[in-house]
Amino acid sequence: MRSEAAVEKEIQDKGLNAPRLTPDLIDATIVGEDYHIFPGTTVTVCCLTLRNGFTVIGESACASPENFNPELGQKIARDNARNKIWQLEGYALRERLSAAG
Template sequence: MNSEQQIEQALQDKGLNAPRLSPDDINAVIVHEQYHVFPGTTVTVCCLTLRNGFNVIGQSAAASRENFDQEIGRSIAYGDAREKIWQLEGYLLKQRLAGSEA
């Protein structure tokens, strides 16, 4: 179970049901993913395309070429991009909630 799922489970276990985002909400906005490793580097970039066509970029880089693993680089770059989506979607949720309180 990843940390997003653990947090979601903890929220459910405590009965915290106020409007919020869940890992499933984040999954639902991602429609496509692409990766690129720059030749001669350990830099991996992940581009996630969202349902509305917006693109979010995440990146990773190994400090040592000997430690570079493409699968791990992709995973870290994906996680970096996904964190940005949490922020964007959190902002949108707060905007919707603020509008309903007006």
């Protein structure tokens, strides 16, 4: 799996500069984050609050309780929530582009 930074570099190297989303734009939409680990489970939920007040949820869980690590669970849950923002922001950008054209 290629990192966001590698993909971003390739896009820039190829001169693809039409309106688009970037990792920095995605991160700029996030104004808050909260986590909850359900007691007695390995389930971790991350709730990201976006600048317009909308919230996005990501989750993580591991099959073996012995492998559970709260910090890693939070990281995975946050990554899953953040990935959802790409779709939402992509849709919003497409709406703006279609209205302008």
